[in-house]
Amino acid sequence: MKRIKDDLDRTIKKILKEDPSFKEELNKAERAWNIAFQIIDLREKAGLTQRQLADLVGTKQSNIARLESADYTGYTLKTLEKVTRALKSRLEIRIVPAGTRSLAHQ
Amino acid sequence: MKRIKDDLDRTIKKILKEDPSFKEELNKAERAWNIAFQIIDLREKAGLTQRQLADLVGTKQSNIARLESADYTGYTLKTLEKVTRALKSRLEIRIVPAGTRSLAHQ
C-alpha cells in the first residue's frame, strides 16, 4: 500500500521532469494537498539545492530530503515554519468545515 | 513578553464572551492566524465541550485544553488532523510566497 503510493509518487516526479506541459496540471492538484511538493516547488523556484536550503534553515540536507519525501507525515508546525521562513514565505493553516469550498484554487 | 500576549489573549477571550457584537469582528482577524482559536471556534459551533471533543479524538480534556491554549506552539500535523477530523473538517496547509495575497478573507 505504502509501496504503491511510493511508486506512484516517484512516477509522477519523473513525468513532471520530462513533460513540462503536464506539470502545470499536476502541480495544482498534487501540490495542493502535498506539503512535500509545496516545499520542493518553492525551493526549486528559489534556485536552491537541498543542501543550500538546509544551510538557510540551519539543519542538514538529509533532513530536508526527509521533509520532501513523498510519504512523510511527521511534520511539526515548528519545522514547517522554519522551512517556510527560509523560503521567504509564510505558513497558512486553516481548519475548514466540511462542505466548504476550498480557497486554494489559484 | 509572553506574559503580555497571555494577558491580551485572556482579555480578548473575556470580551468575546461578554460582547457578542464585538465577537464577529475579532473572530475574523484573530482566528485567521491563531490555530487555537480556530479549534475553539469550531468546537463551540459544534456545541461540544472540551471533554466531548477529547472523547471524539480519543484523548483527554487536558490535552484539548493545551491545544486551545493561547501560546501553544508544539502542534504536530498528525494531532491537528485528528482534531480536524473529529470536527468534521479538513486541514489546509499552504506555504505562501511572501507578497502573495492571503486567500483567508471569508
Next chain:
DNA sequence: ATCAATTATATCAAATTTGATATGTAAATC
C-alpha cells in the same frame, strides 16, 4: 563510462510532543 553534484535512505541519540493523571480555577445553579 567516469566524475561531481545532488538527492534519497538508514540509523540512532537528543530533543520535543503527546497522553494521562492530578489538581486548580471560574462560572453557573441551587
Next chain:
DNA sequence: GATTTACATATCAAATTTGATATAATTGAT
C-alpha cells in the same frame, strides 16, 4: 456558599520527531 460543570495548569513517562552522520542512488556533464 456549596455543588456541579467546564476549562486551565502542572507534571512526567511514553511515543514521536528532529538533527546528525554515513552511505547509497540518481542525475548531469564531460
